[in-house]
Amino acid sequence: MGDIERFIKERRSIRQWKKQEVPDELLKKAVELATWAPNGGNYQGWRFIIVKNKEVIEKVANTVQSVSDKIASWPEAVSWQEEVKRYQKNASFFRNAPACIGVFTGDYQSPMDRVLVARESFDPEAKEILGFRRSAPTAIQSAAAAVTTMLLVFHGMGLGAVWLVSPIQAKKEIEAILKVPSNMNLICLVAVGYPDERPQRDRKPVDQVLEFVY
Numbered sequence: 001m002g003d004i005e006r007f008i009k010e011r012r013s014i015r016q017w018k019k020q021e022v023p024d025e026l027l028k029k030a031v032e033l034a035t036w037a038p039n040g041g042n043y044q045g046w047r048f049i050i051v052k053n054k055e056v057i058e059k060v061a062n063t064v065q066s067v068s069d070k071i072a073s074w075p076e077a078v079s080w081q082e083e084v085k086r087y088q089k090n091a092s093f094f095r096n097a098p099a100c101i102g103v104f105t106g107d108y109q110s111p112m113d114r115v116l117v118a119r120e121s122f123d124p125e126a127k128e129i130l131g132f133r134r135s136a137p138t139a140i141q142s143a144a145a146a147v148t149t150m151l152l153v154f155h156g157m158g159l160g161a162v163w164l165v166s167p168i169q170a171k172k173e174i175e176a177i178l179k180v181p182s183n184m185n186l187i188c189l190v191a192v193g194y195p196d197e198r199p200q201r202d203r204k205p206v207d208q209v210l211e212f213v214y
């Protein structure tokens with residue numbers, strides 16, 4: 001356990017990178033290993049787009065920044081001004097990443113989903129159960145497992161990456177820039193490069209978040 005524990009605890013989200021390029025083979029290997037993550041029904045409905053083109057990364061970052069600026073400018077933002085400002089300031093730092101990976105997924109329907117969808121219009125119980133399933137979508141959980149695996153692989157390669165969900169605010173624009181097929185949905189971006197920082201971060205003691213049922 002010692003090595004695994006150290007490895008897991010050493011990984012950090014990295015937001016500053018050296019200019020050094022990341023070889024395609026490393027990026028491809030990380031995506032390949034990510035696809036070995038557990039996933040619903042082994043359906044593997046995920047897709048990955050690796051962007052190394054500086055101008056494309058810049059374009060994606062600009063669109064994310066402009067949506068964040070818009071949200072921050074709305075009058076409702078005043079109630080959470082400081083936090084909103086912080087999010088706005090950090091919205092597009094990934095423009096400096098040597099590579100960005102778009103993670104996408106299609107809709108996954110298990111056989112149970114199909115039964116529930118067929119009944120939801122006339123059976124309130126089926127509708128409620130479908131609601132439970134939709135509150136924790138299998139496709140998104142599967143993509144999250146892949147991203148977690150990818151981040152650990154990058155860490156093992158001496159690379160530093162960060163999982164970015166805030167770009168989802170510019171989902172429509174990013175999918176257009178990357179020419180993503182309409183049946184695929186952006187889940188997140190992963191920005192990656194050789195780390196140029198060594199951030200420290202803690203976790204809550206496990207007893208605060210864990211309970212056993214005997």
Ligand SMILES: Cc1cc2nc3c(=O)[nH]c(=O)nc-3n(C[C@H](O)[C@H](O)[C@H](O)COP(=O)(O)O)c2cc1C
Pocket residue numbers: 011012013014090162163164165166167201
């Ligand atoms: C679902 C998810 C969404 C995240 N979105 C962002 C984001 O939009 N921007 C960002 O800078 N970091 C993002 N992160 C990274 C978290 O801020 C980071 O994992 C957390 O602060 C713990 O730090 P660590 O990864 O270094 O342990 C995200 C992480 C996860 C798992």
